[in-house]
Amino acid sequence: MKAVEIKNLTVKYPDVKALDNISFEVNEGDFLGIIGPNGAGKSTLFASMLGLHNDYEGTIKFFGKDIKESKKYLKQIGYVPQKPIFEKNFPVTVKDVVRMGLQNKSDADRIDEILQQLWIHELGDRRIGELSGGQQQRVFIAKALVHKPKLMILDEPVTGIDQQSIELFYSILRELNSKQNITIIWSSHDLDAVNQLANHVACLNRTLFFHGESEDFFSNDDLVKQYSEASMQEHMHHH
Amino acid sequence: MSFELLTYGFMHRALISGIAIAILCSVVGLFLVLRRYSLFGDAIAHASFGGVAVGLLAGVYPLWTAYIVSILSALVITKIKDRFNISGDASVAVLLSSGIAVGLVIIGLSGGFTLDIFSFLFGSILLVSVDDTILVLFLTVGILTVIALLFRQLIYSTFNEEQAKVSGIPVEKMNYLIVFMAGITVVTSIQLVGVLLISALFVIPNVSAIMYGKGFKKTALISVSFSIFSVVAGIFISYFFDITPAGTIVLLSIGLLAGTMGIKAAGLLSKN
DSSP states (O other): OEEEEEEEEEEETTTTTEEEEEEEEEEOOOOOEEEEOOSHHHHHHEEEEEEEEOOEEEEEETTEETTTTOOOGGGGEEEEOOSSSOTTTTOOOHHHHHHOOOGGGGTTTHHHHHHHHTTGGGTTSSBBSSSSSHHHHHHHHHHHHOOOSSEEEEEHHHHHHOOOHHHHHHHHHHHHHSSSEEEEEEESOHHHHHHHHHHHEEEEEEEEEEEEEHHHHHTTTHHHHHHHHHHHHHHHHHO | OGGGGGOOOOHHHHHHHHHHHHHHHHHHHHHHTTTTTTTHHHHHHHHHHHHHHHHHTTTSHHHHHHHHHHHHHHHHHHHHHHHTOOHHHHHHHHHHHHHHHHHHHHHHHHTSOOOOHHHHHHOOGGGOOOHHHHHHHHHHHHHHHHHHHHHHHHHHHEEEEEEHHHHTTOOOOOOHHHHHHHHHHHHHHHHHHHHHHHHHOOOOOHHHTTTTTHHHHHHHHHHHHHHHHHHHHHHHHHHTTTHHHHHHHHHHHHHHHHHHHHHHHHHSOOOO
C-alpha cells in the first residue's frame, strides 16, 4: 500500500510559487530523504502534508485517502519539527510533554516504554526547558512516537545539535525504520547521512528535480555535486 | 476577637465563594499566563465594568449584563486579533479602554456613581449573598470539569499550537474556549476583589508557582494553594483590622511571590 501519494501539488504565495507541480509517492516502509537548498519549499511541502497549509492545488493522499476529506490520518503520523518553539519556563516535565502525544489515556505505560527506548527515562521528571538541545529533541521524538504512528515526518531535525546526539538520533531512525517498519520522510542537508539511512531520495527546489532510489541518486555525480553544494551553503547558513 | 466569627453566615459565604474563586482564578489564569495573555483578565474585567453600567442603566441585575458583555467582547476581540493580526498586548489595551469608556459614558447618562459601582470596582466579598455563593460554586465546578475533560487539548495547544494542530487538536476552538472560560471566571470573581484587582488573582499565584520548577499539575497545585491561603487569610485579616479585603488578598499573594523570589535567589529551589 502507498503511505503517501502526492499529485500535481502547487502552492502559490502572493509573490512566488513555493511548490510547482510536484508529484511523488512513498511506499509503506520506505525511508525517504528530502534534500534541497534553503527556500526550496521543504517546509511548505511538510506544512501542506500536515494540514497546516490548506491553500494548495493538486491532491495529497495518506494511506489512500485525500487529506482534505478527513483529518484522521494525523493520528497515524508522528511529526518532529526543526526546532520546537516553546516558552523556556513552561511548567511541563518530560513526561508531561510525551503524554501530550498520547491519544488514549489508557496507554500510559507507553510513556515509560518510549522514554526507555530513547534513553531519556532518567529525565522523566525534569522540566523540558532545563534540557540540552539534543535531549529536548529526543523528547520530541518520544512525543511523536508514543502513539505508535505508522509514518514519521521529520523536518531537518538536527539543526543546532551536538554530534553525539546526532549520531544517536540517526541510529534511532534506522531502528524505527528497519525493526518497527515505520515509514520515514525526513528532510536533511546532511548528504552523507541521507546516503547511509535513506533508501529513497527526493531533490526539491520548488519543483522536483529527482525522485528515486538512493543508489541512483548517489551514483549520479552531477546531481550529487549540485546538491552537496546547495546543501553545503545551507549548512553554512545555519551556523 | 474570637472564633465566634466562624459562626456568622456572611463569613461562611465569604469563605466558600472566596475559596472557589481562588481555585478557579489560578487554574484558568495559569493557561492565560502561559499564553502570554496575563493582562487579558484585566481587560475582560474592564469590559465587565461596561456591562455592569449597562445593567444599572437598564434596571437589570448588573452581574448578568456583565457576563454577557464580558464574554461577547472577549470572543470578539479574539476574533479581531486573529483576523487583523493585532498583537496580544494591543488587543488587551483596546478591550480594556473600550470597556471603561462604555462604562463611564453610561454611568454619566444614568446620573453618576453609586455605591453599587464602587462594590464592583473594589469587590465586596463580605456582602456575597446565598444566591451568589451558589452561582459561584456551580460555575467553578462546571469550568473545572470542562478543563479536566479537555486537559490534554488545552495544555497541548497552549504549549505549541503548530504541533497540537498536527496532532489533530482543534486549536482554534481551544483558544476560544479558554477566552470564554476566562470571561466567566472574571465576572464571577469580581465580587471578591473587584474589577481593578482581578488580574492579581489570575497572575500572581501562577507567577510564583511557575518558579518552583515543577510539572504542570504540581505547578497548578502550588498556585491554587497560594491563592486559597491569600484569600482565606485576607478575609480574616481584613475583618479583624477593618481594612479592605481585596487589597489585603492581593498584598498577601504579592508577599508569597516575594517570598518565592527570596527562596529562589538564595538558591534554595532545587532544579528538580
